[in-house]
Amino acid sequence: MKKHALIAMTAALMMASAADAHITLEQSQALSGKAYKAILRVGHGCDGKSTVKIHVQVPEGLLAAKPMPKAGWTAEKVKATYEKNYDLHGKPVNEGVGEIVWSGGNLADDEYDEFIFRATIAKELPLGTKIYVPVVQECTDGAVERWIQIPAAGKSSDDYDTPAPYFEIVAEPRS
Numbered sequence: 001m002k003k004h005a006l007i008a009m010t011a012a013l014m015m016a017s018a019a020d021a022h023i024t025l026e027q028s029q030a031l032s033g034k035a036y037k038a039i040l041r042v043g044h045g046c047d048g049k050s051t052v053k054i055h056v057q058v059p060e061g062l063l064a065a066k067p068m069p070k071a072g073w074t075a076e077k078v079k080a081t082y083e084k085n086y087d088l089h090g091k092p093v094n095e096g097v098g099e100i101v102w103s104g105g106n107l108a109d110d111e112y113d114e115f116i117f118r119a120t121i122a123k124e125l126p127l128g129t130k131i132y133v134p135v136v137q138e139c140t141d142g143a144v145e146r147w148i149q150i151p152a153a154g155k156s157s158d159d160y161d162t163p164a165p166y167f168e169i170v171a172e173p174r175s
């Protein structure tokens with residue numbers, strides 16, 4: 001009995017620390033129609049190898065995305081045409097940065113860092129929607145981690161080994 005409880009607790013702790021170590025977004029909610037600061041937290045490399053490149057796919061409906069310059073890294077801004085037209089501060093937009101690629105740096109597996117971009121959340125995106133931000137992490141020796149898993153119906157990100165970071169669109173911040 002005691003032993004089982006201990007094992008269950010250890011398993012829960014291990015799962016929690018694995019989730020913490022993934023690539024995740026610091027802000028789990030974004031306000032509809034407002035700017036969202038996406039802080040991608042990189043908790044580890046690929047199986048002990050250093051991170052040298054981070055590809056971020058900017059999801060549909062995140063408008064006018066801009067990376068925050070990062071010392072020691074170069075941010076490439078890949079232009080894309082949006083699938084739909086959106087209203088951005090009263091003006092129609094249908095293109096912007098669709099992918100951001102940070103490269104040139106070297107983040108050791110035993111160190112932590114953050115990669116930041118900002119975008120405006122299209123008012124057209126429904127409230128309550130979970131937005132997944134696929135990230136591909138490249139490391140030394142050609143190692144790669146793909147944080148692109150989006151949960152199937154009835155599952156959650158915790159059910160996956162390499163879930164895509166995500167946030168939820170809300171009308172007002174919830175505590």
Ligand SMILES: [Cu+2]
Nearest residue numbers: 018021022023
């Ligand atoms: Cu992890």
